[in-house]
Amino acid sequence: MKITHVTTKIIRTPADNPLVVGLPPTTDTREFVTLELGTDQGLVGIGLTFFGGALTPALRSAVQTLGELIVGDDPTQTEAITAKCRKAAGSCGPGGIFSLALAPVDMACWDLKGKAVNQSVCALLGGLRGRVATYASGALMRPHPIDYLAKAGPRLRDMGFRQMKMQCGSEKTIGESIERVRVMREGIGPDVDLMCDINQLWSVHHAIDVTRRLEERGLHLYWLEDPTTADDYQGLARIADALSTPVAAGEYVYGIAPFRQLLEHRSVDIVMIDLLRAGGITHWMKIAGMAEAYNLPVVSHLIPEIHVHLIAAIPNGLTVEYMPWTLRLFEETPDIKNGQIVVPSKPGLGLAFDQAVLKKFQIA
Ligand SMILES: [Mg+2]
Numbered sequence: 001m002k003i004t005h006v007t008t009k010i011i012r013t014p015a016d017n018p019l020v021v022g023l024p025p026t027t028d029t030r031e032f033v034t035l036e037l038g039t040d041q042g043l044v045g046i047g048l049t050f051f052g053g054a055l056t057p058a059l060r061s062a063v064q065t066l067g068e069l070i071v072g073d074d075p076t077q078t079e080a081i082t083a084k085c086r087k088a089a090g091s092c093g094p095g096g097i098f099s100l101a102l103a104p105v106d107m108a109c110w111d112l113k114g115k116a117v118n119q120s121v122c123a124l125l126g127g128l129r130g131r132v133a134t135y136a137s138g139a140l141m142r143p144h145p146i147d148y149l150a151k152a153g154p155r156l157r158d159m160g161f162r163q164m165k166m167q168c169g170s171e172k173t174i175g176e177s178i179e180r181v182r183v184m185r186e187g188i189g190p191d192v193d194l195m196c197d198i199n200q201l202w203s204v205h206h207a208i209d210v211t212r213r214l215e216e217r218g219l220h221l222y223w224l225e226d227p228t229t230a231d232d233y234q235g236l237a238r239i240a241d242a243l244s245t246p247v248a249a250g251e252y253v254y255g256i257a258p259f260r261q262l263l264e265h266r267s268v269d270i271v272m273i274d275l276l277r278a279g280g281i282t283h284w285m286k287i288a289g290m291a292e293a294y295n296l297p298v299v300s301h302l303i304p305e306i307h308v309h310l311i312a313a314i315p316n317g318l319t320v321e322y323m324p325w326t327l328r329l330f331e332e333t334p335d336i337k338n339g340q341i342v343v344p345s346k347p348g349l350g351l352a353f354d355q356a357v358l359k360k361f362q363i364a
Pocket of ligand 1: 197199225226251
């Protein structure tokens, strides 16, 4: 099989989340770069990327360039494709726009690899399980008022979610932070796992202070996420050491090597891997293997439609973040049954872009 053509698009959609109910609709937007890699066998592999912000046109150009570079190559040779892209990009990787551009290329190649042998990507990667835990994300956000949290938590639980994530970090006082967590816990009861994402907003001391007080009040979190600056490996290690609450981090770092630092410094109890910043499935699996050697679980960041294959395939896969930013881009997306997300049974990633939706929201 040989790659014969490359199509990239920029898609702009409302920055909404179907899990948020009863708040005024947002006027914000999100931009995605989509990739389709065509082959001489008629199979098409798909990938997507984002985080480009104002540089989204540059990101699209980078994806298109890497895609054109591998026209004529065999997409099933994923290590060869990754090596060729890295070499061609010279010294502008592994961080930043290079990893974000490599990711959809690698995803599309894995999609083709699965389609070529009529197997899911999960099966190719080990196929450990057919479904895995998942948690509601993006529905309990920092700007949401506390009386909204009181209603939204039980609603998510009643939808069948057994795990959900809230955000803290912008409260004016420690008391306000504790109150948000208390209201959430009171609403959802003791049996639902509650995570809290700080998105790097706290200092080391503040993170330890607030979370210890939560622990003392029996408001235990399933994990505390990105409590401080993502590449402060020693600071994260101090937080992880001081708390019984597990610390999750990893979504903000690029490529493979920073995970060595996070693991060697014991900065994290739960390793969160972002498929885009890692640079695709090939790199993601190597990071997951490193985490396994450190006896640590792995969780995913965004794009549940694709991450379900990866978390389900590995022995240390813990749960999939169900952040529904990208659902509308696809004809069908993975089911959620009994609080678990089900691996698609169709070959490859088991996904197809909804061409009518792409047409509607395409801006370039
Ligand atoms: Mg996060």
